[in-house]
Amino acid sequence: MKKVSFFTDLKQNLPSGLVVFLVALPLCLGIALASGAPPLSGIIAGIVGGLVIGLLSNSHISVSGPAAGLAAIVLAGINDLGSFELFLVAGIIAGIIQLVLGFLRAGSISNYFPNNVIEGMLAGIGVIIILKQIPHAVGYDKDFEGNQRIFDGFNLQEYLTNLSSAISSGAVIITLVSLAILITWDKVHVLKRIKMLPGALVAVAVGIILNEVFKGSSLEIAKEHLVNLPVPQSAEDFKKLITFPDFNGFLDLKVWILGATIAVVASIETLLCIEASDRMDVHKRITDTNLELKAQGIGNLISSFIGGLPMTSVVVRSSANANAGATSKSSSIIHGVFMLICVLTIPFLLNKIPLATLAAVLLLVGYKLASPAKLTHFWKKGKYQFLPFIATLIAVVALDLLKGVALGIGFSIFYLLQGNMKRAYYFSKEELEDADEVRINLAEEVSFLNKAAIKKTLKNIESNSKVIISASKTSYISDDIIEMIEDFANVRAVEENIDVRLEGFKTSYKEYADDQHSHVTVTHKRTI
Structure with a gap:
């Protein structure tokens, strides 16, 4: 891929960083409230997720922050331990465990998540986003953002009755206008070229202006349907914003058990999101998942030391990042910078943003x-x-x-298990460097369990190489493997001048579907 300068990279990712900031702000607050934690703890986690994890991770699309999937664990943990200060110690322990998992190379388990399951997860998250944002879009905000489960205690008749009776005309107008702006910004060529002015920012500005115009009328949006950040008035107020851990928690077994639980759940959710983020990356770059676990561990250590919630890589923010055109991890870092500066300097202005406008942004993310x-x-x-x-x-x-x-x-x-599983063979980077021509012979059956070996082999192939991938003897290839080979041949090979030749591939996936599963061997030739 063509390299860009530091300043060019920042310029390219400034709009997407701004969009992620606008999306992440209410999510951080909502998750903190749903977790029974101080509101600012979610913001602190969002800032650390952008600045620390964004800097340490080598994921180009993923964005980290407080996660809805941890909200139930956090709420139960705080109630069980009796104080948020003790809970912060569990967050420190979780960070240490994640750091250890990274050094133990536990991130490799992400290679065994099938693509159709990852895509199903993303589609499910999309449906949840839509269902959760409809109330915000119409001015009925009974539920917190942090509650990821849709059907817990869900009564459809009660929901529809309350929703229809509580609809705010002003919120609906702002949602429709925001959607119109966002859709137009993506469709009109002239507007798409104004990259430094993202549609989401325009929608937010228009939403604020409309609500100011609505003031004093029946269309005015109530305060509870706006962003709600704490506004410190003095230096003493600033000091109260940060909560520090009660280190006596290290002597409590319950704290250690909670820390281990958070570490396991957060690590699995992060690995799932990283796999999904790599699929959303137009350049199909591969994230080092072991480095990601280390980055998450350090991020959770720092966040917990200064009163923040535990974090994971988050699908909603990562999806918004990809949809906004992010090209590198600079976007995540920029979102953290925006969050830090704006929360400290202009919380009063941020508190004028209608949740209906942000709901419009997320509705489009969910639909995609x-x-x-x-x-x-x-x-x-x-x-x-x-x-x-x-x-x-x-x-x-x-x-x-x-x-x-x-x-x-x-x-x-x-x-x-309906088919036969065979072992995959992997050749190291050093062995591939010695080869003038790399030949990958796919066996009779190739399943998603062989994804790790094939991915490592393709990742280690040098630029300007010649690669032959043969499926001449193959009766079944998992769709995951086909897509990986297509991404390699059509994207990375083009960008890195790799000469790829495909042999014996059938014209469609269906021709393999009635057979079963696989392995890969690699041979390499030297010129004598």
């Missing part, structure tokens, strides 16, 4: 994640791809993210 085209795409791939996809989608919405992914992987393993 769960578009009907994605459903059709997997339907056409056949039952081996569609059933794990749709099972994951439904379970993520009805249960939660981890249970949904576990169910989807269960479906994938069930289909996998």
Whole structure:
């Protein structure tokens, strides 16, 4: 990929960083409230997620911050321990454990998440985003952002009755105007070229102006439907914003158990999001997941030391980042800078932003994640791809993210066990460097369990190399492997001048679908 200068990179990612900041701000507050923690603890976690994890991670799309998936654990933990200060010690322990997991190279488990399950997870998150933002879009904000489960205690009749009776005409107008601006900004060529002025910022500015115009009328949006940041009035108020840990918690077994729980759940959610973020990256770059676990560990250590919530890489923010055109991790860092500066200097202005405007931004993000085209795409791939996809989608919405992914992987393993599994062979980077020509011979059956070996082999292939990938003897190839090879041949190979030749591939995935699963061997030739 063509290298860009530091300042060019910042300029390219400034608009996307601004969009992520606008999306992340209410999410950080909502998750803190849903977690039973001080409101600013979510903002602190968002700032650390942008500045610290954004700097240490090598993910180009992922954005970290407080996660809805941890809200229930945090709420129960604070109630069980009796104080937020003791809970912060559990966050420190979680960070230490994540750091250890990174050094133990536990991040490699992400290679075994099938693509259809990841896509199902993203689609499920998209549906959740839409369902959660509809109340904000119409001015009925009964639920906190941090509650990821849609159907916990859900009564459809009560929900619709309350929703219809509590609709705010002003919020609806602002949502519709914001959606019109955002959609127009993506469609009109002249507006798309104004890269330094993202549509989301224009929508926010217009939303603030409209609500100022509505003041004193029936259209005015109530204060509870606006962003609500604490506004310190003095130096003493600033000091009270930060909470420090009670280190006596290190002597409490319950704190250690809670810390270990947070570390495991946060690490799995992060790895899932990293895999999803890499799929959203137009350049198909591969994140070092072990480095990501280390970055998350350091981030959680720092966040907990200064009163912040535990963090993960977050799908909602990462999706907004990708949709806004981010090209590097500078976007995540910029969002952290914006959050720090604006929270300290202009919270009164941020508190004028209608949640309806931010709901419009997230509604479009949700639609792109769960578009009907994605459903059709997997339907056409056949039952081996569609059933794990749709099972994951439904379970993520009805249960939660981890249970949904576990169910989807269960479906994938069930289909996998119907066939034969063979061992994959991996050649090191040094061996590939010695080769003038790399030949990858796919075996008779190739499954997603071989994804790690093939991904490592493709990652280690040098620029300006010659690669032959042969499927001459292959009767079945997992869709994950086909997509990985397509991404390598069509994106990275073009950018890095790698000569790729494909042999023996069938014309469609369906031609492989009735057979079963696989391995890969690699041979390499030297010129004598």
